[in-house]
Amino acid sequence: MTTSTRPAARSETRPGRPAASWSGPLFAGLGMALVGSQVAVSGVLADAPLFAVQALRYTLAALVLLLVLRVTGRTVPAPRGREWVWLAGVALSGLVLFNVGVVRGVAHAEPAVIGVAVAAVPVLLALAGPLLGRTRPTPSVVVGAVVVTLGAVLVTGGGRTDGAGLGYALLTLLCEAGFTLLAVPVLRRLGPHGVSLHAVWIAAVALWALSLTTEGPGAVLSLRPEHVPATLHLALSVTVVAFLLWYTAVGLIGPGRAGLFTGVVPVASAVGGVLLGAPVPGPVVWLGVAVVVVGVLLGLNTRPTRQAPPRTGTQLPGG
Template sequence: MTTRTPWATDSGRPAATPARSARPWTGPWYAGLGMALVGSQVAVSGLLADAPLFAVQALRYTLAAATLVLVLRLTRQTVPRPRGREWAWLVGVALSGLVLFNVGVVRGVAHAEPAVIGVAVAAVPILLALLGPLLGGTRPAPLVVVAAVVVTLGAALVTGGGRTDAAGLGYALLTLLCEAGFTLLAVPVLRRLGPHGVSLHAVWIAAAALWVLSLTTEGPGAVLTLRPEHLPAVAHLALGVTVVAFLLWYTAVGRIGPGRAGLFTGVVPVASAVGGVLLGGPVPGPVVWAGVAVVVLGVVLGMRTRSGPDALATTNLGQPAPPRTGIQLPGG
């Protein structure tokens, strides 16, 4: 006897999920909170500097995938089975935003100061403001593009400049493209799969790829070298920075569109700077605070636009979807 999981109802169709909230402030709030959690990764990652990179990330995404499955079971939500080209988009999200992004950051800081990588990532709002609407079949909203430039300038002030070489610039470009890919490659599948579906499939695909990388480059025993003090940091990366932040982010993208949601990536360096102070680091100088003010100005400017020209065609995201085949797991 098999037991159906939250992925399918007895009729073979996914169960209806609650209707999307009509409160307009939830999209910006989710985007800002999600990116603030991502910004906390900087401080936490410092505790993992001597840990094997791929083993840590593989363990992180494995724990995140298991947590998402548990959440789906407990809340009786459904995740449709990806089909056809959707697998390619999901693999793109996983390999770009979750695997190659981490490789680019770690390898990049060996050739460039961390600020250089940070400035590259700070340019993500511009890419999302330009390319996000195009993926939805609409034109970029001029005010959102202007706001994205303002946010990027502010984030660059917060992050600062730095020295680099040619390889460092290449890794900086890689991190920029991968960070943008994390959002843009999810756009074609977000409406049908929803935030839970995109998050779950992306993290288990990334976990599988990272386990392969860890086994082949770090050895089978790499994960066993983790010390007890590493585990809380891994748990925070898995639960806070991955599960919660991913769900908040993809929900926000579905509600306000990738262009306007992208403005909130400027929150990442701000949250990193504030988090450093809370953890006992030095208080940033006037240039950093000026950058924070510019980021806030850019976000406020961009959010003054209406969702029409920028939003994804996801106005019924979270509404009951058309019939489709649900995923069924053995056991129960």
């Protein structure tokens, strides 16, 4: 775990300032909205080789991130020591196993079941995020996370499943939470750009290995022209932009409060479906959207607190 003398979370350490600045919630909401936009390409890529597409996606994202760093003159510190373990955890859980859980899970359960599992992420982040920072969970954030989860469940609905489906749903939940929680120990020193870059290239290596061993060396050559724009959308919008927005938000407002905005994913998916010609959702879905909004507002409505200066530089952002 790295050390630093900088404040753990800008919005939580300065008395008199709101507990959550506008920039943190805005970045978190936009990032999760982009993640929810995957609905726009899921149908197009349904018959494409999964691991090859994901490997190509993260390879392109790594190259774009390198270009962004070069153009902006940013430098990313090289990971050291245990930071490699945290980064590998982010890549393998949040980027590799998450996709495996989703794809294999829908073979045993209706997609809504997997969606409900992901909807439980705000509660997990609200409870586990502060523990990483050696602080207690904030009651208002936990309450808001529960409300967001209930709203997201209303949006995604329920569905049939079997034992294997429940197992994959649990795997998906843990991997989605790991994408955020495992990044917290290295986020301060490496920054959003560093965490994003190292996570995507590690994931790309792992996914190329999976593609070669399970789909064959010619899998990527089987992609059709209509698959290319969808893959570019995943690489640029859902990976590069969304990852940078998300990790910046986590650094600003902590994983607990940022986790509230994972409830935006099913909402963005529902809205995106309508824009693509899907039937307009029923009243229950719109009720769920309203409940998500209420939950986010409850979670962000936290009074600023004074925190004692950290004894060491290893304190992490709290929820």
